[in-house]
Amino acid sequence: MKVGRRYRVLDLAFLTLLTVVWLIPLAMMVAISVTPSSQRGLKFGGLLISGVSAENYAHVFRDTPVLLHLFNSIVITGASVALVVAAGSLAAYAFARMRLFAKEFWFYLLIVTLMLPIPALVVPIFRLNKDLGLLNSYFGLILPYTALGAPFAIIILRSFFESLPKEVEEAALLEGASRFAIYWRIVMPMSWPALSVVIIFQFLTSFNEFILALVTIDKTELKPLTLVPLLYADAFLTHPGDLFAVLTIITIPVIVVYLLMQRFLISGLAGGGARA
Amino acid sequence: MGSVRLRSVAKSFGVVRILFDINLDIAPGEFVVLVGPSGCGKSTLLRLIAGLEDLTEGDLLIDNVRANDIPPGKRDIAMVFQSYALFPHYTVRENMAFGPKLRGEPLAKIAKKIENAARMLNLQNELDRRPAHLSGGQRQRVAMGRAIVREPSLFLFDEPLSNLDAKLRVSMRAEIKALHQKLGNTIIYVTHDQVEAMTMADRIVVMNGGRIEQQGSPAALYDEPANVFVAGFLGSPAMNFIEGVYDAEGGVTTMSGLRVPAPSRLAFSGQKVVVGLRPEHLEVVGPERDGLSARVDVVEPTGQDTLLHTDFGGAPLTVSVRRRLMVSPGETIKLASLPSDAHLFSRESGKRLDA
Numbered sequence: 001m002k003v004g005r006r007y008r009v010l011d012l013a014f015l016t017l018l019t020v021v022w023l024i025p026l027a028m029m030v031a032i033s034v035t036p037s038s039q040r041g042l043k044f045g046g047l048l049i050s051g052v053s054a055e056n057y058a059h060v061f062r063d064t065p066v067l068l069h070l071f072n073s074i075v076i077t078g079a080s081v082a083l084v085v086a087a088g089s090l091a092a093y094a095f096a097r098m099r100l101f102a103k104e105f106w107f108y109l110l111i112v113t114l115m116l117p118i119p120a121l122v123v124p125i126f127r128l129n130k131d132l133g134l135l136n137s138y139f140g141l142i143l144p145y146t147a148l149g150a151p152f153a154i155i156i157l158r159s160f161f162e163s164l165p166k167e168v169e170e171a172a173l174l175e176g177a178s179r180f181a182i183y184w185r186i187v188m189p190m191s192w193p194a195l196s197v198v199i200i201f202q203f204l205t206s207f208n209e210f211i212l213a214l215v216t217i218d219k220t221e222l223k224p225l226t227l228v229p230l231l232y233a234d235a236f237l238t239h240p241g242d243l244f245a246v247l248t249i250i251t252i253p254v255i256v257v258y259l260l261m262q263r264f265l266i267s268g269l270a271g272g273g274a275r276a
Numbered sequence: 277m278g279s280v281r282l283r284s285v286a287k288s289f290g291v292v293r294i295l296f297d298i299n300l301d302i303a304p305g306e307f308v309v310l311v312g313p314s315g316c317g318k319s320t321l322l323r324l325i326a327g328l329e330d331l332t333e334g335d336l337l338i339d340n341v342r343a344n345d346i347p348p349g350k351r352d353i354a355m356v357f358q359s360y361a362l363f364p365h366y367t368v369r370e371n372m373a374f375g376p377k378l379r380g381e382p383l384a385k386i387a388k389k390i391e392n393a394a395r396m397l398n399l400q401n402e403l404d405r406r407p408a409h410l411s412g413g414q415r416q417r418v419a420m421g422r423a424i425v426r427e428p429s430l431f432l433f434d435e436p437l438s439n440l441d442a443k444l445r446v447s448m449r450a451e452i453k454a455l456h457q458k459l460g461n462t463i464i465y466v467t468h469d470q471v472e473a474m475t476m477a478d479r480i481v482v483m484n485g486g487r488i489e490q491q492g493s494p495a496a497l498y499d500e501p502a503n504v505f506v507a508g509f510l511g512s513p514a515m516n517f518i519e520g521v522y523d524a525e526g527g528v529t530t531m532s533g534l535r536v537p538a539p540s541r542l543a544f545s546g547q548k549v550v551v552g553l554r555p556e557h558l559e560v561v562g563p564e565r566d567g568l569s570a571r572v573d574v575v576e577p578t579g580q581d582t583l584l585h586t587d588f589g590g591a592p593l594t595v596s597v598r599r600r601l602m603v604s605p606g607e608t609i610k611l612a613s614l615p616s617d618a619h620l621f622s623r624e625s626g627k628r629l630d631a
Contacts, residue, residue: 165361167357167361168362168364170355171357171363173348174328174351174354175374175422176349176375185374190365
């Protein structure tokens with residue numbers, strides 16, 4: 001057991017180091033956001049603070065409609081998460097359990113789409129949105145985010161659905177459940193671990209997306225939160241503390257969603273129905 | 277209600293044929309056990325009856341109605357799976373209520389049926405727990421409860437006891453049998469365990485390689501197996517087989533020149549045969565008596581019986597005796613058997629040779 005303990009100590013040391021390195025920028029961001037603008041000469045990139053003040057946050061809420069932009073972000077992200085979960089899980093269930101023509105071909109085509117980064121698609125999506133009249137509307141972002149997020153969701157959910165015991169679905173079938181009832185009442189509730197991965201990932205990518213939002217939405221009152229630092233760049237140049245306050249506000253919803261979903265990630269809910 | 281007929285049923289998965297020309301009639305209220313080694317097609321046959329697989333050829337009739345194309349949910353069938361197949365996110369009560377609710381039965385009626393089933397299966401205190409918090413035996417009882425609440429004309433069991441430990445298996449075996457006596461529904465039960473088959477069935481259907489080898493009451497199959505496969509499959513420890521030639525004096529001369537008494541079937545004299553002897557039909561006798569000389573290789577006392585693994589002229593011969601025997605490996609013993617207890621099979625076809 002001695003060897004095991006030594007490895008555990010090494011593991012812990014390594015993970016701690018990694019976490020500290022990872023957290024330094026975040027800590028800087030939070031530290032600067034609570035440093036009043038009157039205070040000059042920041043030490044260690046602002047990590048050492050002499051006092052905490054909500055002054056910057058007050059400025060932000062006074063000078064910019066942060067809540068409006070937050071609302072825009074929530075609407076766009078929430079809708080794309082809902083659509084990705086709905087469309088992705090239905091498609092994944094069909095891929096996992098139904099007989100489809102050229103099923104594997106379609107599936108590999110989906111995987112190929114994963115390899116395209118959003119920046120490579122900005123111009124085509126912009127033109128599509130323009131032709132469809134979706135510029136300057138929520139849908140101009142919701143639909144592309146959904147389309148780009150669906151392949152990942154389908155891949156994750158398909159392999160999870162395939163790992164579920166088939167007998168449980170067959171038992172429901174024998175009880176007279178329709179395909180859709182099996183999907184909705186049996187498969188989906190058993191799939192929270194995979195669904196939470198999809199929800200967190202889709203929330204993160206949609207909420208943090210910048211470039212597509214920048215070119216799609218021109219109207220200030222429709223812009224999502226990620227555009228705020230750029231939108232008020234002039235004001236922020238003179239008040240770096242305000243900028244970091246905005247950045248801190250942007251990270252909060254993501255953390256909240258993660259905390260809400262993480263208990264499902266490790267949930268043992270799927271256990272006990274059938275023997276593995 | 278609850279009759280099943282299979283007419284020339286065949287099943288293939290792609291080019292692989294799993295079932296060949298299956299013909300089977302199951303009467304209402306009958307307890308039929310399909311038994312056979314793994315891969316013999318018994319589970320596939322059950323899934324065909326359930327509607328979880330499509331028939332490749334032939335007809336399936338449930339209550340005299342052709343059911344080939346009736347969807348599983350409309351066949352009035354309940355199935356209990358080896359893996360229990362409970363809905364993990366529902367409580368025991370919700371598991372049992374799932375089907376009736378889907379079918380739109382009144383809630384009060386559902387609640388009553390669940391109460392009854394829970395009482396019958398001793399699950400009253402478990403109704404609000406999730407499957408993850410139940411033991412294996414309790415989970416299997418919930419699966420049975422879900423089937424009972426369905427009130428089907430036909431119960432299908434797919435190796436329901438295979439995941440349980442030995443002791444629990446014995447008690448659940450009795451529970452299922454009692455359940456059948458109480459409810460009187462038709463049961464088709466799949467197992468690879470010949471003890472389960474022998475103890476529970478009204479009728480056993482022995483399958484091998486996608487075909488039915490023999491069907492009949494447990495006693496009939498045990499006493500008059502139709503072929504070497506059935507003879508060797510039913511019975512534990514398994515029947516001994518010795519190859520030899522049937523002689524005119526009503527015995528079998530083995531390859532090593534030894535003689536085994538056999539029933540008189542003079543028509544077969546001179547034929548190459550396999551003689552089958554059940555371990556419990558061999559008796560250890562004193563050295564002064566006539567009998568088969570065998571050398572003891574291994575002694576296995578089980579407490580209830582003692583098993584002797586012996587060498588009979590190069591052929592293995594297992595003997596099961598009730599008495600406590602003081603024999604040790606290496607010793608030679610004398611074994612006696614009644615000619616009428618020996619089973620004769622053709623060596624070419626493996627079929628039983630009857631007078």
